[in-house]
Amino acid sequence: MVDACDIVVVGAGPAGLAAAEAAASHGKRVVLIDSQPRAGGQVWRHDALHGQPRVAMDAIRAAAGNANVTYLEGTQVVAVEPERLLLQDARRGFHLAYGALVLATGARELLLPFPGWTLPGVTGAGGLQALAKQGWPLRGKRVLIAGSGPLLFAAAATAQRHGAHVVGIHEQAGASAVHRFAAGLWRWPGKLAQAARLRLELARVPYRTGSIVTTAEGDHGVSGAHVRGGQGDERIECDLLAVGYGLLPQVELAQLLGCALEPEGAHARVQVGPWQATSQPRVFAAGEACGIGGIDCARVEGHIAGLAAAGAAVPRALVQRRDRARAFAASLRQHFALRDDVRGLANDDTTICRCEDVSLGAVRTHTDAREAKLATRCGMGACQGRICGGALAELGHGPRGGMRPPLFPTRLATLGEPVLSSVSDTRGYTP
Amino acid sequence: MSGHDLIIVGAGIVGAACADYATMQGMRIAIVEPGVVGGGATAAAMGHLVAMDDDPAELALAHYSLGLWEAFANLPQAEFSRCGTLWVASNDEEFARIPEKIARLAASGVAAERVDARELYRLEPSLAPGLAGGMRVANEAVVFPPAVARHWVDRAITRGATYHADAVFRLDDRGVLLHGGQRLHGPVLLATGGALPSLLPGLPVRLRKGHLVITDRYPGVIRHQLLELGYADSAHGGDAASVAFNVQPRPTGQILIGSSREYDAVDTGVSMEMIRRMLERSFHFLPRLRELDAIRLWTGFRPVSVDGLPYLGRAPGRDDVWVAAAHEGLGVTTSLGSARVVVDQILGRAPAIDPTPYDPSRVQP
Ligand SMILES: Cc1cc2nc3c(=O)[nH]c(=O)nc-3n(C[C@H](O)[C@H](O)[C@H](O)COP(=O)(O)OP(=O)(O)OC[C@H]3O[C@@H](n4cnc5c(N)ncnc54)[C@H](O)[C@@H]3O)c2cc1C
Ligand SMILES: Cc1cc2nc3c(=O)[nH]c(=O)nc-3n(C[C@H](O)[C@H](O)[C@H](O)COP(=O)(O)OP(=O)(O)OC[C@H]3O[C@@H](n4cnc5c(N)ncnc54)[C@H](O)[C@@H]3O)c2cc1C
Numbered sequence: 105m106v107d108a109c110d111i112v113v114v115g116a117g118p119a120g121l122a123a124a125e126a127a128a129s130h131g132k133r134v135v136l137i138d139s140q141p142r143a144g145g146q147v148w149r150h151d152a153l154h155g156q157p158r159v160a161m162d163a164i165r166a167a168a169g170n171a172n173v174t175y176l177e178g179t180q181v182v183a184v185e186p187e188r189l190l191l192q193d194a195r196r197g198f199h200l201a202y203g204a205l206v207l208a209t210g211a212r213e214l215l216l217p218f219p220g221w222t223l224p225g226v227t228g229a230g231g232l233q234a235l236a237k238q239g240w241p242l243r244g245k246r247v248l249i250a251g252s253g254p255l256l257f258a259a260a261a262t263a264q265r266h267g268a269h270v271v272g273i274h275e276q277a278g279a280s281a282v283h284r285f286a287a288g289l290w291r292w293p294g295k296l297a298q299a300a301r302l303r304l305e306l307a308r309v310p311y312r313t314g315s316i317v318t319t320a321e322g323d324h325g326v327s328g329a330h331v332r333g334g335q336g337d338e339r340i341e342c343d344l345l346a347v348g349y350g351l352l353p354q355v356e357l358a359q360l361l362g363c364a365l366e367p368e369g370a371h372a373r374v375q376v377g378p379w380q381a382t383s384q385p386r387v388f389a390a391g392e393a394c395g396i397g398g399i400d401c402a403r404v405e406g407h408i409a410g411l412a413a414a415g416a417a418v419p420r421a422l423v424q425r426r427d428r429a430r431a432f433a434a435s436l437r438q439h440f441a442l443r444d445d446v447r448g449l450a451n452d453d454t455t456i457c458r459c460e461d462v463s464l465g466a467v468r469t470h471t472d473a474r475e476a477k478l479a480t481r482c483g484m485g486a487c488q489g490r491i492c493g494g495a496l497a498e499l500g501h502g503p504r505g506g507m508r509p510p511l512f513p514t515r516l517a518t519l520g521e522p523v524l525s526s527v528s529d530t531r532g533y534t535p
Numbered sequence: 536m537s538g539h540d541l542i543i544v545g546a547g548i549v550g551a552a553c554a555d556y557a558t559m560q561g562m563r564i565a566i567v568e569p570g571v572v573g574g575g576a577t578a579a580a581m582g583h584l585v586a587m588d589d590d591p592a593e594l595a596l597a598h599y600s601l602g603l604w605e606a607f608a609n610l611p612q613a614e615f616s617r618c619g620t621l622w623v624a625s626n627d628e629e630f631a632r633i634p635e636k637i638a639r640l641a642a643s644g645v646a647a648e649r650v651d652a653r654e655l656y657r658l659e660p661s662l663a664p665g666l667a668g669g670m671r672v673a674n675e676a677v678v679f680p681p682a683v684a685r686h687w688v689d690r691a692i693t694r695g696a697t698y699h700a701d702a703v704f705r706l707d708d709r710g711v712l713l714h715g716g717q718r719l720h721g722p723v724l725l726a727t728g729g730a731l732p733s734l735l736p737g738l739p740v741r742l743r744k745g746h747l748v749i750t751d752r753y754p755g756v757i758r759h760q761l762l763e764l765g766y767a768d769s770a771h772g773g774d775a776a777s778v779a780f781n782v783q784p785r786p787t788g789q790i791l792i793g794s795s796r797e798y799d800a801v802d803t804g805v806s807m808e809m810i811r812r813m814l815e816r817s818f819h820f821l822p823r824l825r826e827l828d829a830i831r832l833w834t835g836f837r838p839v840s841v842d843g844l845p846y847l848g849r850a851p852g853r854d855d856v857w858v859a860a861a862h863e864g865l866g867v868t869t870s871l872g873s874a875r876v877v878v879d880q881i882l883g884r885a886p887a888i889d890p891t892p893y894d895p896s897r898v899q900p
Contacts, residue, residue, distance in 0.1 A: 185807045475571040478578055478681040479612075486751050486830050509805055513751055513828035516792075519807070520814025520825070 108201040109133040109174070111413050112189065113208060114181055114357060117145020118399050119391025119406035120208030121167040126410025127206070128172035135200060136173055137191065139180040139512075143168055145210055146230060147258075147399050152239035153266060163403075182518060183509040184360045190522060197518025204386040204413040207358050207374065208406055211351035211392035213255075214371075214494050217456050217464065218449035220320030220329075221347070229259040229348030236266045243267030248329055248342035250274035250317040253350045253440045257302045260309060263346075270306070271342055274315035274331055276349070277440050282313045285439035292432050294400065318449055320345050349442060351396045352494045359507040361387055368395050369437075370497040379418050380409035388413050396437070401429035447499050457492040459485020464499075473502035486513055539565045539721035541881065542711055544703045544734070547577040548684045548867050549859050550726030552874035555687035557724075558694035560882060565719050566688060567711065569702035573684030576728050576866065579835020581747065581783055581793055582678045583760050584868045585620055588639040589767050592844055592892035597865065598643045599888050600872035604676070612686055614679040616786040621650075621658060621759035622670040622766075623780070623820060629764045630667035637670065647672045661756055661823045670764070677760060677783055680867045703727075706734055706856060722855040724877065729838035731846070731860040737900055738846055740861050742836040744800040746809050747793050751828045754788030763820060766794075770864060774798050778813045780820045790827065792817055794864075796837075805832045837864045840898075845869065847876045847893035851900065857881055858895050 109132075113124045116138035124136040136143075142150040148160035156164070168175040176193070183190040188201040213228040220226065227235065229251050236242055247268040249260050252275060260270045275282060289296040315333030320326045328341045353373040355365055364383035365372040373395040380388045390409035391402035404426045411418050450456065452465025460481040470476035473496065482496075483489030488508075497503050510519070543554050546568035557564050571578070584604055586597040608615045624630040633649045640647045650658065651668045658671070692698055701713040710720040725731060731740045760783045769779035781793040795809045810832055817824055840846055840861035850856040859877045862869055876893065879886040 183805075183807055190807065472571055474574060478571060478573065479685060484831075486828075488831060509807070509832050510829060513830050515825070516748070516750070516814055516818075516827050516829055517825040519748070519810055519829055519832075520818055522811075 109135045110203045111135070111206065112137065112200060112202040113206040113410070115145065115208035115210055115391070116140070116143035116164075116168070116175070116177075117208060117210050117391065117402065118147065118163065119210070119402035119409070120145070120206065121163045122403045122406030123206040123208055123388075123390055123410035123413070124167040124173050125163070125170060126407050126416075127414040128167070128170040130411070130414040130416045132172060132414045134170075134173045135202075136167060136175045137179050137181060138177055141178050143175065143177065146234070149234060149237050151237040151262075180512050181357055182511050182514040184357070190518065192514060192518040196523055197515065197521070198523040205361070205388065206406075206409045206413050207363075207382070207387065207389040207393055208391045208402075208409070209354040209357050209393045211353055211396055212490065212494075214349045214352050214498060215347070215491060216349050216446055216449065216495050216498060217454045218318060218320070218347070219451060219454050220322070220326065222455050222458060223320050223322050223326045224324065225322065225326035225343065226320050226345045226347065229255050229346045230351070231348070232344065232346035233259040233262045236262045236268075242344070244269065245343040246271050246341060247344045247346065248272055248274070248317070248340055249346045250276075250315070250329075250331070251346075251348040251350070252276045252442065253348075253436065254299070255348055255350070257299075257306060259346055259348070261302055261305050264306065264309070268344070270309045271340060272310045272312060273306070274317060274333070275311070275313045276316050276443055276446050277313060278443075279313040281439045281441075285435060288435055292428075295432060316446055316449070317345065317347055349446065349498075350440065351392060353393050353395060355393060356507050356511050358382065358387075358389060358393065360509060360511065363387060363389070370500070370503075371494060372503070378423060379412040380405055381412060386413075395430075395433060397430055397433035398436070401426065401433055404429055442498070450499075456495060457482040457485065459487050462492075467496065467501065476501070538710070539563055539719060541565075542567065542719050542721050542723045544711065544723060544725050545575075545727040545730070546572045546684060546688050547575045547726065547728050548573060548680050548870040549728065549862060549873055551684035551687035551691075552870040553724055553726055553859055553878055554691035554696055556874040557878050558691040558696050560878065562878075564691065564696045565699060565721070566691065566696055567699045567701060567703050567713065567719070569700065569714070571681075572688045573681030576835050576837065577684050578681040579745070579747065579833060580680050580867050581781070581791055582680045582867055583620070583783060584676045584678060585760070585865070586640060586643070586645045586672070586675070586868075587767065587770070587865065588636050590843070591643075593865065594639070594643045594645075595888050596845075596869045596872045596876070596893070598645055599875075600869045601645070601675070603871035603875070604678075607678070607683065608676070610683070610686065612679070612682040614682065614786050615676055616678075616784075617674065617676040618784055619759045620672040620675040621655075621761050622672075622764045623655070623662065623761060624667040624669050624764050627667050632764070633668070633670045640672070645672065646674065659757060659759060659761065661821055662761075663820055663822050666820075671759070675760065677785070678867065703734060722857065722881065724857040724859060724881070725850070726859045728860055728862075728866070729836050731838070731858065735850055735856070735858065737851055738858065738861070738895055738898055739841055741798060741839045742801070743839050743863065744795070744797045744834055744836055745793065745864070746795045746805065746813055746832065746834050747791060748810065748814065748829050749785075749831050750790045750792070751830050752788035753790060753827055756790060756823060756827070757782060757784050757821070760784070761820070769794070769796060772796070776809070778809070778816045780816050782817060782821060782824075790824070792824070803834055805834055838866075839863045842897070844893055845873060846895040846898075847873050848880060848890060848895050851896045851898065
């Protein structure tokens with residue numbers, strides 16, 4: 105068992121894989137950690153039916169297959185201590201000492217509450233995609249997809265490849281914003297080609313802009329949704345409804361480490377310098393944790409962070425590529441900005457905190473997020489506000505409160521009796 | 536603006552109890568609290584309503600208060616749950632000392648019973664084998680302290696109390712000066728917990744940090760608040776950091792795990808080392824805990840006076856400044872009795888229990 109290394113990379117998505125490969129290629133002993141059973145992160149999540157794209161397999165081989173890289177799958181970072189992390193996998197809890205750290209913890213979906221959103225059969229857009237890839241039966245199911253951003257296309261394409269009948273894609277952004285975004289795509293030819301491919305694949309699927317799912321209906325599970333758009337209100341029958349309003353950086357580990365954050369809309373992202381260094385010494389961050397930017401951005405940032413963590417020179421060309429990729433992210437954010445009315449869909453009876461079953465009405469009477477938590481238990485449950493915190497921040501109820509360990513529900517044995525390991529043999533980390 | 540009958544500074548559980556009782560007595564009061572009501576030590580506490588027998592004055596205040604708590608047994612937001620307390624004896628020596636404890640508690644009116652090992656495991660089958668027995672205090676309960684504080688403040692406001700979301704900057708001759716520049720006139724009651732010395736440097740308060748762990752929901756794993764009989768050694772021990780077995784079944788089915796005590800640790804961060812020590816102690820008594828999931832760890836600070844008893848009464852050398860602070864690890868329990876002991880004195884009445892042991896003037900300048 106490893107108990108120490110030069111560099112720990114947390115997250116084996118595109119950013120983490122690139123970071124691990126870059127650091128390992130400079131002779132550093134790297135430990136790559138991911139909580140999922142297989143490497144790839146969100147975009148390259150292994151598909152039970154279709155495997156993984158070539159580019160993903162190459163990236164995984166280059167990182168996890170490198171002799172200098174130890175890959176720990178199904179392993180979570182649950183807490184931090186000076187100079188070491190506390191990890192757990194399905195069997196045990198243990199410490200891992202590091203010389204430098206790369207946070208490539210990615211993003212999660214922004215779910216906004218609306219009446220009916222907790223019905224069985226209602227998921228996020230990314231959530232639907234993940235379920236499809238895990239082999240959830242979709243064949244012949246009528247799937248309605250709504251929310252905002254390019255993730256809707258990706259989710260629709262995945263669902264369709266798994267035999268679903270996608271009855272529509274409803275984008276909240278207005279037609280003009282979407283057209284302006286599309287018109288600017290020539291600046292990122294790779295993105296343009298990808299968009300064209302997806303559009304072709306989904307040629308038969310109706311795509312509506314300026315269209316919002318206002319309510320999901322059904323008795324035991326969703327059977328239809330009310331959609332409000334340019335043509336007024338209509339009810340659309342469906343067996344599954346996937347609604348995702350974009351992504352949020354996962355900053356909790358960075359927060360525990362004391363890294364400075366900066367606002368990303370109503371949310372937070374990890375603040376990094378030109379070489380992906382955070383405000384904490386020897387801690388770097390890359391990919392969506394530093395702001396939603398997409399896969400190209402994640403890969404190049406991972407590469408830079410891996411080099412910087414290894415103390416290697418960062419070529420100028422990489423920095424330029426990163427800046428271009430970030431410009432694409434900015435364009436996305438601008439054109440798919442959420443319209444005000446998506447923030448007003450939930451009513452007082454709509455559940456906001458699923459863990460503790462708290463409705464929006466109960467929270468609304470409090471002006472302070474901490475007061476609301478202490479009075480209503482909102483955010484006190486197993487997810488510790490991961491879901492409702494993002495929604496409440498977006499709805500203008502203040503940021504999620506102070507982060508406390510553990511990062512995920514953690515066996516008490518992990519916290520109380522971690523396997524002991526020597527902290528001393530970090531092999532003299534010198535960047 | 537005309538003066539107040541009383542300006543209560545701090546809306547933790549103690550200030551809130553004072554506000555509730557004072558307005559019940561018809562006083563026109565102001566409440567000053569810069570943060571969330573019950574957001575200080577009160578939000579970190581375990582919320583165990585418990586009588587400890589090791590100091591007669593502490594026991595008298597706890598017993599008086601426990602009686603007053605009965606009025607809130609059916610208040611939904613109090614999450615009052617009468618789980619009872621089960622003190623666990625690790626060995627025959629501890630078991631043999633139980634009758635003395637029962638006698639001391641009985642002298643103050645608290646009913647407790649000794650249970651042998653068989654009965655102990657019948658009551659709590661998850662306890663580790665090899666324990667000698669225990670002492671059960673069936674009537675004790677647990678509450679959710681910050682929500683109770685909120686309820687008391689809300690009641691006081693409906694009885695006419697004014698609420699000032701600001702901090703007291705300093706005391707002056709006629710009342711208090713707030714950070715925002717406003718002045719309030721009237722007698723002052725300081726219920727500022729661990730922050731007392733910043734307004735009243737003559738009354739020392741040391742902070743004693745504690746860690747807590749809460750689990751996901753596992754209803755039925757334990758039924759009583761469980762403590763080791765050696766707990767008092769940790770609670771009253773010297774300056775060294777200590778841990779003791781102290782776990783509680785929440786009404787949600789969660790298990791709240793304490794407890795650690797550390798002086799002079801000032802940062803609010805969680806020490807994983809302290810968590811480890813605390814959990815090791817807990818596993819020793821309750822091995823099943825190992826397989827349960829924790830969802831949050833946090834810390835809080837117990838405000839400790841020079842001798843461990845709260846300061847309740849007139850501030851030394853001041854006419855119109857009163858104190859209700861420094862309740863250490865028992866302030867939730869003793870909040871109700873404390874409020875009466877102080878407010879009755881302010882109103883010129885004799886309190887129901889002898890106030891002398893808590894008189895702040897015991898502190899020599
Ligand atoms: C009986 C009882 C049961 C409870 N049950 C639950 C439960 O089931 N689930 C749950 O989540 N909570 C529970 N709580 C805890 C409660 O929600 C708060 O977490 C509690 O107030 C402890 O506060 P806190 O310090 O963790 O942070 P918060 O209440 O979030 O905030 C307190 C302050 O501390 C600061 N702070 C927070 N984290 C740090 C840090 N790492 N370092 C420095 N400063 C920090 C914050 O900025 C904030 O200003 C319970 C509390 C009680 C009394
Ligand atoms: C880990 C832990 C576990 C505990 N478990 C239990 C238990 O099981 N049972 C029990 O009975 N007790 C328990 N306690 C003890 C209990 O929490 C405290 O004794 C009690 O909460 C103290 O209440 P308070 O109102 O005096 O202080 P606080 O709740 O700290 O309130 C003081 C208030 O004063 C305000 N304030 C400070 N300065 C100013 C100013 N200048 N102007 C205006 N306002 C100001 C603060 O904002 C704060 O809200 C525990 C404590 C800890 C830390």
